[in-house]
Amino acid sequence: MDESTTTTAGSAADLPWEALAEAATAAMRKAYVPYSNFPVGAAALTDDGRIVSGCNVENASYGLTLCAECSLVSQLQMTGGGRLVAFSCVDGDGNALMPCGRCRQLLYEFRAPGMQLMTVSGIRTMDEVLPDAFGPQHLADAGRSAAGTTETGSTE
Numbered sequence: 001m002d003e004s005t006t007t008t009a010g011s012a013a014d015l016p017w018e019a020l021a022e023a024a025t026a027a028m029r030k031a032y033v034p035y036s037n038f039p040v041g042a043a044a045l046t047d048d049g050r051i052v053s054g055c056n057v058e059n060a061s062y063g064l065t066l067c068a069e070c071s072l073v074s075q076l077q078m079t080g081g082g083r084l085v086a087f088s089c090v091d092g093d094g095n096a097l098m099p100c101g102r103c104r105q106l107l108y109e110f111r112a113p114g115m116q117l118m119t120v121s122g123i124r125t126m127d128e129v130l131p132d133a134f135g136p137q138h139l140a141d142a143g144r145s146a147a148g149t150t151e152t153g154s155t156e
């Protein structure tokens with residue numbers, strides 16, 4: 001079945017978008033952005049009910065900047081792993097922000113089937129924001145793909 005039609009994430013309306021926006025806004029306030037002055041906060045619901053979040057962290061070597069989504073993925077892994085069911089990120093004014101291309105790829109790795117994202121243009125699925133994505137499923141040699149995981153990362 002097409003991931004966008006699976007229901008692991010539940011219906012978009014049932015997802016806790018308000019709580020995610022609040023967590024993203026709280027994370028945004030922790031951003032380290034002396035160069036761009038463009039704080040970003042990201043938050044996501046995991047498949048076991050946690051909310052993980054992250055902020056952008058810039059660097060004097062500008063290109064080394066970590067997007068908020070990088071920080072979120074790191075927190076996901078450090079707090080028990082799992083998969084992302086719903087994702088939201090906000091700018092300094094609290095407005096929804098579309099993750100940059102690199103971050104869509106980062107999020108794709110940890111998506112739950114049917115993962116939903118709150119974006120500037122409304123609620124979208126991962127498939128919609130990153131169609132025909134490259135992922136662990138393309139690493140044909142099992143030795144090089146995510147150890148012991150299936151396409152969606154669940155252990156079997």
Ligand SMILES: O=c1ccn([C@H]2C[C@H](O)[C@@H](CO)O2)c(=O)[nH]1
Nearest residue numbers: 036038040056067068099100103
């Ligand atoms: O998806 C994105 C896009 C941009 N930024 C950050 C990086 C940089 O610090 C600032 C301006 O690009 O916004 C993120 O955190 N996530």
Ligand SMILES: [Zn+2]
Nearest residue numbers: 067100102103
């Ligand atoms: Zn990014």
